[in-house]
Amino acid sequence: MKEVRIHGRGGQGSVTAAELLAVAAFEDGKFSQAFPFFGVERRGAPVTAFARLSDKKIRLRSQIYEPDYVIVQDATLISAVDVTAGLKPDGIVIVNSEKSAEDVGLDAGIDVRTIDATGIALDIIGRPIVNTTLLGAFAGATGEIGIDSIKQSILARFPGKIGEVNVQAAEKAYKLMTSAKRKPSKKSRPRKNGTAYESHEKIPIGAIGKPGTSEVTRTGDWRVFYPEFDMDQCSRCGKCLESCPDAAIHKRELTGREATEALKRAEELEKAGKIKKAAAKKAHILYELDPMYCKGCGICANECPIQGIKMKLEEK
Amino acid sequence: MQAKYDEQSIDLLASGHKACAGCGPALTIQAILRATGANVFVANATGCMEIISSQYPQSAWKVPWIHSLFENTAAVASGIEVALKALGRSEEGKVVVIAGDGGTVDIGMQAISGMLERGHNVCYICYDNEAYMNTGNQRSGSTPLDASTTTSPFGKRSFGNDRPKKNMPAIAAAHGISYVATSSVGYPRDLTKKVQKGISVSSPAYLQIHAPCNIGWGFDSAKTIEIARLAVETGLWMMYEIVNGELVNVMKVRNQQPVEEYLKLQKRFAHLFKMPGGDAQIKLIQELANNNLKKYTVETQKEAGEIQT
Numbered sequence: 001m002k003e004v005r006i007h008g009r010g011g012q013g014s015v016t017a018a019e020l021l022a023v024a025a026f027e028d029g030k031f032s033q034a035f036p037f038f039g040v041e042r043r044g045a046p047v048t049a050f051a052r053l054s055d056k057k058i059r060l061r062s063q064i065y066e067p068d069y070v071i072v073q074d075a076t077l078i079s080a081v082d083v084t085a086g087l088k089p090d091g092i093v094i095v096n097s098e099k100s101a102e103d104v105g106l107d108a109g110i111d112v113r114t115i116d117a118t119g120i121a122l123d124i125i126g127r128p129i130v131n132t133t134l135l136g137a138f139a140g141a142t143g144e145i146g147i148d149s150i151k152q153s154i155l156a157r158f159p160g161k162i163g164e165v166n167v168q169a170a171e172k173a174y175k176l177m178t179s180a181k182r183k184p185s186k187k188s189r190p191r192k193n194g195t196a197y198e199s200h201e202k203i204p205i206g207a208i209g210k211p212g213t214s215e216v217t218r219t220g221d222w223r224v225f226y227p228e229f230d231m232d233q234c235s236r237c238g239k240c241l242e243s244c245p246d247a248a249i250h251k252r253e254l255t256g257r258e259a260t261e262a263l264k265r266a267e268e269l270e271k272a273g274k275i276k277k278a279a280a281k282k283a284h285i286l287y288e289l290d291p292m293y294c295k296g297c298g299i300c301a302n303e304c305p306i307q308g309i310k311m312k313l314e315e316k
Numbered sequence: 317m318q319a320k321y322d323e324q325s326i327d328l329l330a331s332g333h334k335a336c337a338g339c340g341p342a343l344t345i346q347a348i349l350r351a352t353g354a355n356v357f358v359a360n361a362t363g364c365m366e367i368i369s370s371q372y373p374q375s376a377w378k379v380p381w382i383h384s385l386f387e388n389t390a391a392v393a394s395g396i397e398v399a400l401k402a403l404g405r406s407e408e409g410k411v412v413v414i415a416g417d418g419g420t421v422d423i424g425m426q427a428i429s430g431m432l433e434r435g436h437n438v439c440y441i442c443y444d445n446e447a448y449m450n451t452g453n454q455r456s457g458s459t460p461l462d463a464s465t466t467t468s469p470f471g472k473r474s475f476g477n478d479r480p481k482k483n484m485p486a487i488a489a490a491h492g493i494s495y496v497a498t499s500s501v502g503y504p505r506d507l508t509k510k511v512q513k514g515i516s517v518s519s520p521a522y523l524q525i526h527a528p529c530n531i532g533w534g535f536d537s538a539k540t541i542e543i544a545r546l547a548v549e550t551g552l553w554m555m556y557e558i559v560n561g562e563l564v565n566v567m568k569v570r571n572q573q574p575v576e577e578y579l580k581l582q583k584r585f586a587h588l589f590k591m592p593g594g595d596a597q598i599k600l601i602q603e604l605a606n607n608n609l610k611k612y613t614v615e616t617q618k619e620a621g622e623i624q625t
């Protein structure tokens with residue numbers, strides 16, 4: 001039996017990928033399973049899906065703790081989640097990244113294969129939907145499943161033109177992967193265990209004592225676009241701040257020399273006819289983005305009355 | 317009362333919560349807590365807002381907060397209120413319920429009715445995202461006519477949800493409570509003012525706040541506030557207060573937009589623009605909007621008197 005764990009972000013089709021893989025395994029005459037991790041699965045948040053493939057009936061129903069293969073749909077997950085947890089010694093990790101295997105931030109000694117699935121998908125499908133592309137890469141890198149079965153599985157799920165472009169993307173990734181050489185790894189990865197308690201009395205009660213501790217979760221890495229503020233033109237109306245569901249915009253008032261300088265600079269811009277008076281008068285007040293938490297929803301940009309906020313593609 | 321903005325307390329719902337990008341209900345909570353300030357005890361029903369804010373061992377809340385079951389938030393809040401009274405601690409803050417529409421208009425109904433009947437000093441706030449979103453978009457009594465959800469899907473014999481929204485504010489008002497109001501996340505000043513009124517009375521108050529969910533309704537996450545405003549501008553969501561049983565302060569819709577403007581931005585209504593017979597349904601929805609405007613504006617134009625508490 002081979003076990004596959006797929007790491008993605010909500011909305012990237014990780015569960016669909018697991019299901020397509022399982023159906024493809026059927027096509028190959030194997031037994032298979034696919035299921036998601038049950039948890040908070042908001043769009044952009046890290047999610048996990050699992051698939052098992054086997055020549056024999058599969059009786060196991062647990063989550064996968066010691067995968068043979070890991071697929072990482074978004075390389076930014078590597079810093080947020082332990083994607084290689086429990087990986088078997090000869091396991092393979094397939095990462096969607098334009099970087100080389102050495103540069104994605106995984107330990108040396110792990111067999112990492114990178115593929116620019118986003119690039120391929122944008123090119124062929126026209127949208128950054130990478131799950132089918134990565135299945136082609138999986139077939140190429142592992143040889144566990146025939147590319148024809150992957151194709152059939154995709155076409156059964158997405159009939160017509162959409163299916164065809166997805167198949168083309170998968171095929172391209174397959175070819176790129178089969179031509180790459182394999183480096184066997186040696187180390188097995190420590191499995192991530194739940195906390196064990198000596199007795200039930202030591203289990204903490206289900207109360208969360210400390211307020212505001214969600215701040216340890218840096219939701220900024222869910223972001224695809226980020227808002228860029230034009231503080232020269234900003235009329236300091238505060239609409240952006242009150243429109244942010246994530247409290248990711250802060251108001252800051254400069255004082256002393258900093259304030260004087262900001263106001264002086266704005267006055268000059270106003271004289272030159274470049275900015276409005278309302279903006280110049282309050283140039284010492286700043287509205288600042290907290291990139292640690294901004295999820296890039298775009299509401300602030302949509303609501304800014306002077307169109308002073310532009311959504312820009314995040315470099316990852 | 318003058319609506320007051322306390323930007324310093326902006327993050328009483330802390331960053332790092334797990335709501336989807338652009339979540340209307342999460343923005344609603346930011347606005348509610350900005351209006352109440354820190355002196356509140358929040359009882360929060362199971363639903364999206366509880367799940368996204370309390371993933372163990374983290375909490376996004378910076379005010380006292382308790383998670384209740386899906387169905388009994390009003391009962392839990394009632395208990396907190398009388399406990400504070402018994403301990404002589406009522407001065408420490410107002411008890412506020414934050415619950416979804418499913419937890420309010422469906423399964424929570426009898427607990428709410430009991431709370432309102434017994435006259436507890438609790439401000440009950442329902443954020444209305446018009447379906448059971450936490451469990452993946454099942455219809456609730458608050459789902460609007462013709463919205464397609466997983467349990468009211470459109471198809472050959474269906475235009476989606478076949479019932480109009482349940483009139484929960486009227487049900488709350490029928491209990492004879494002194495303050496009922498509707499508001500919307502698209503109108504933060506209005507929302508602030510009404511939340512502050514709701515917590516200022518010393519008897520039960522009921523608020524229902526329209527809060528678009530981009531995942532369930534199917535629209536671009538940047539448009540949460542825009543869509544909320546459109547619901548009001550079309551007449552599909554009415555903003556008013558019921559003070560001492562009297563309908564007052566109905567927000568005027570000066571330039572009524574056709575309902576298509578609202579519907580066409582949302583995937584849950586997309587079938588109406590493609591199916592045979594869809595145009596007749598859109599007309600029906602337009603009538604609902606027109607009737608809303610007629611019903612609420614004819615009776616009213618009254619200013620509110622002092623709230624009896």
Ligand SMILES: Cc1ncc(C[n+]2csc(CCOP(=O)(O)OP(=O)(O)O)c2C)c(N)n1
Nearest residue numbers: 362363364386416417418419447448449450
């Ligand atoms: C008695 C009971 N039935 C079902 C559930 C499962 N459940 C959890 S949240 C939820 C839906 C909540 O809907 P709503 O109150 O509208 O809040 P939203 O998720 O939309 O924010 C359901 C059905 C439950 N927790 N308890």
Ligand code: SF4
Nearest residue numbers: 244294295297298300
């Ligand atoms: S894009 Fe969304 S999350 Fe980011 S700052 Fe603007 S409103 Fe907040």
Ligand code: SF4
Nearest residue numbers: 234235237238240304
């Ligand atoms: S909404 Fe626009 S103009 Fe208003 S404070 Fe924010 S950036 Fe400035």
Ligand code: SF4
Nearest residue numbers: 335336339364529531
């Ligand atoms: S599903 Fe809707 S209500 Fe729930 S967290 Fe996501 S956007 Fe908010």
Ligand SMILES: [Mg+2]
Nearest residue numbers: 416417447448
């Ligand atoms: Mg709901």
